[in-house]
Amino acid sequence: MSSAETQDRLSPYQMLGGAAGVRRLADAFYDVMEAGPAYGALRAMHQDDLAPTREALAGFFSAWMGGPRDWITSQGGFCIMSRHATMGVTPQTAGQWLHAMRQAMDKVAVPAALAAELDAAFTRLSRAMAGE
Template sequence: MANSKPNAESPFERIGGRVRLARVVDRFYTLMDQDPAYAALRHMHAADLTPMRASLTDFLTAWMGGPRDWFEQRPGACVMSAHARLGVTRETADQWVSAMSRALRETVSDAPLVEAMLGALTQMSRGMSRASA
């Protein structure tokens, strides 16, 4: 009889762990930094993207079921509230989703996982633009 145990692998494990997420984040910030299509989004960030690369990698790691360092280092933090002061607009939210979509599709081969992530990240990003309006 075949093993009928459901796959209990977390999205974090499915994507390839922190190493793969760091590649996604690196590609995301490279696109944001170099592609003029993301100029408004880039303008919202400091010149040095190094701290943001580390923070987004930590956030995505925790969000996908990996080590929860991002949340443990920021007790009570809310990612939505943290972005409220930045003045996220629908334009910058859509630029964020576009750059993340490209980064994910270029670095992750698990299309169903990518689509699930993008659905949730799109809702989160657009929620930030409503929250700051």
């Protein structure tokens, strides 16, 4: 098997660098959100203390990207759409979320092909959450 084929089999979780990598992406996302005035409406929807949310996003990413599912198991299961259904996500806040995530992927240097793939999935999810 060539090394290119081996590469193809890596999960997004592995490509990001495992547990530390998904945590870096989750942290970068909330760092970007907290730093930018452009994300004010999105930030206002969140609790003041983002520590548990950082933990949750990293745990969700792990399972969703093909890594360990411990966080989802610890929640007794998790549906990303149901969790957001009562949050009143709008096209504006969904746009802020996507923009912040793009900045975060850039910040932690997610490889371009993976970033494009994740972006497409984030876009579908965000639009659905905003009822678009």
